[in-house]
Amino acid sequence: MTSPGSPSQTRALIIERLVGDSGEAAQVIGVGRGMAERSQLLLQKALAGGLGAPVTVDLQAVEVGRVPEARSRAGETFAMTVVSSPTSADAMTLVMDAPAIAVMVSALFGGDPDQPVAPIDRDLSQIEIDVATTVFQDVAVALNGSGRRALDLRLPVPRAMSGNEARRRVLRDGAAIRIIYGISTPTDTGTVTVMVPQRILLATRGATADHGDDQTTEFDWRARFSEEVMRSAVRLEATMPLARLTLGDLAAFQPGQVIELEEDARIQAKLSARDKTLFVCEFGKLGQNYTVRIRHPHDGGQDFIDGLMPG
Structure with missing residues (x-):
């Protein structure tokens, strides 16, 4: 050729x-x-x-x-x-x-x-x-x-x-x-x-x-x-859940304020790409680098049920 x-x-x-x-x-x-x-x-x-x-x-x-x-x-x-x-x-x-x-x-x-x-x-x-x-x-x-x-x-x-x-x-x-x-x-x-x-x-x-x-x-x-x-390249994003707050609490936020994470926030990090959640991960640190370790695939159905019954 x-x-x-x-x-x-x-x-x-x-x-x-x-x-x-x-x-x-x-x-x-x-x-x-x-x-x-x-x-x-x-x-x-x-x-x-x-x-x-x-x-x-x-x-x-x-x-x-x-x-x-x-x-x-x-x-x-x-x-x-x-x-x-x-x-x-x-x-x-x-x-x-x-x-x-x-x-x-x-x-x-x-x-x-x-x-x-x-x-x-x-x-x-x-x-x-x-x-x-x-x-x-x-x-x-x-x-x-x-x-x-x-x-x-x-x-x-x-x-x-x-x-x-x-x-x-x-x-x-x-x-x-x-x-x-x-x-x-x-x-x-x-x-x-x-x-x-x-x-x-x-x-x-x-x-x-x-x-x-x-x-x-x-x-x-x-x-x-x-x-x-x-072969397509995608951007991965890892997010961690914060505590549940009222809209009034949110409106009262001030610069420099510290927000406390929920107790299980570290093990509820979510890995997503193109606005689609893929995995539930655990947040951690390896040497000088922060990491997320995949725990299990994201279950959209369970996530929906959890949203209906908060707490």
């Missing part, structure tokens, strides 16, 4: 190996188009149910891209959600632009299909976010499939995000297939963009999936994803 010719090429190769290889563009587009075309009719039927006005769903494009490009064509106002699967936290990213949201809201509440829909140039309302979430659910169900070739998405989809939350959401880089659906009435049209990482698409519906060795492929991707997760 030849080495890349420059540091930037080496860096790109390493990143690509971490987030998943990309397939041959023609093969990936072919697999994505087949999936999108089979799902179009299902999506049309799902969106048509219960609407006060007719809405047309058409497949506008199937192309290769990168996952972070999901928002690149959505403008300033859009809704977004990220759907996970057993093998990936970002198995599908869905983005719905403001014109598509306006079309669906108008159709849902009986707007005149022959009149232009008022554009949305502000932050989305809660109703508009709920409508976007419903559309995302229908799209995900239509594309998910069934049987050995299913994407195994965790449904229902998470509630759509919008505004700064959606714009600032970090999307893991990686090669993807971009599927763009058009949602339109006779006067207006908008788009729903679906990004599926190529590592997910090819593992379930690619060339290897067609040869009857789905279990081997799934195992390989699970192992690869697990290795990537295990």
